[in-house]
Amino acid sequence: MQAPTTTMTDGLELPRIGLGTYPMDDAQAADAVRSALDVGYRLVDTAASYGNEAGVGQGVAMSDVPRDEIVVTTKLRGDDQGYESTLRAFGESRERLGLEYVDLYLIHWPLPRLGRYVDSWQAMIQLRDDGLVNSLGVSNFTPAQIDRLVAETGVAPVVNQIELHPCFVQDELRAYDADHGVVTEAWQPLARKTDLLSDPGLREIADRHGVTPAQVVLRWHVQRGVVPIPKSGDPQRQRENLDVFGFVLSEEEMAAVADRPQARSGGDPETHEEF
Template sequence: MTTSVPTITLNNGARIPQLGFGVFQVPDAETTEAVTSALDAGYRSIDTAAIYANEVGVGKALAASDIERGELFITTKLWNADQGYDATLTAFDASLAKLGLEYIDLYLIHWPTPARDLYRESWKAIEKLVSDGLVRTAGVSNFQPAHLRRLLESASLVPAVNQIELHPGLQQNELRALHAELGIATEAWSPLAQGAVLGDDAITSIAAHHGKSPAQVVLRWHLQLGNIVIPKSVTPTRIGENIDVFGFALTDDEMAAIAALDRGLRTGPDPDTLN
């Protein structure tokens, strides 16, 4: 099965599928099967990270697939303990080997860990990886406005993506506005708030109106906002359901009803204090 997923053009001209597949908290032994199911369902963007300890499982699924490398968009991330110039280069080599790839489409600094204050050195290393052709697109994850501004003081590349926790309960309006100003694409992790927003009355009533699941409504909301989104599942039926969000649209009133659900709800750590 193939599904036509729209793409977002990033600030370096690369195109990323607007809806991808995340493997956070998927055990390595289950990852190959999950990614294979996702590829079969039409996903072409796969998002992993060194700390997930499942890059090998992702790599096995990619190696077994007959999809051309140029059609795939593979993201992985630099873990906090590996920040710093030389350590970043070493960690990248390890990720590349585990994935069994010749290059990474998108490499992200996973967290700013501001107390370490090494993200600017790490970024210099990633800029080198880009110039060497090993990384096609450089980005960050969980960076707050202050972290982005500080990074840009010494950066030669503007991050193409900032992957942040974003869902109806935590809409990150200030950060999204800064992204728009700087030409950074917004990518949402935990796009369904780990299920915490799926029972909200506004979402369940919109879902009933469209004959869709609450999860499909929330993913549709992300897409209409212009977010890149990476839902995670290991269930083939859910994997298929999550990509089946292009045959309907939310009205302005429905978008406004979901906008009213913003309540500062974090399901993950605070980027200002995680070190």
């Protein structure tokens, strides 16, 4: 069982669901990544700030899945923004991962107060041109911030990973991404800081399809063209999270999933600072 893929604007294939690893430690990440790859995942997400890149790399190394079939994502932490510091930080991430190259490298947060994300982007373009990174993206960026990257470098991100779930649907940002050929990835896709999965209406939809509420939410993402990255270290839960391509939600069910109060639970890209 593997997820289908979507073709990014740089021509590379991105699985339509991935494995999140925050807030696992190295040992947990190694076990989770190995089991997820065995189950059928081919997209794995980590970040320098998660402190588990070594574990993610170990999980990849322990798997029998060929390296060129796995999309490994990591992210540049805020402390390391800037041209030279981005080059150095990427080298450290690559060493911790134990990989010759990284498939997808993201700026984790824009940190507009620092004003360094364009410099970081230019360094990432160099890393791509040097063959050390396959694809470049951002995380938690607004349309204006993406527009600035493109205006000053001529290179657009292929991915924007953002907080997105039925309690924070991000319709405008998702539409911007789609209009500009940017794949939207969803962190915290199951709204873990809410009681979403215990909602009776969601349970009713799940029972109708013979699936779990989490599978309904992940299917909601997939049908909206979003790539969710749910976190789980349990092999059975991993299988369930991946098994969302065998049923389809109706328009009414899609609307019902997101018919709830909307609120951000994470940081605001205009003000949040991550170091």
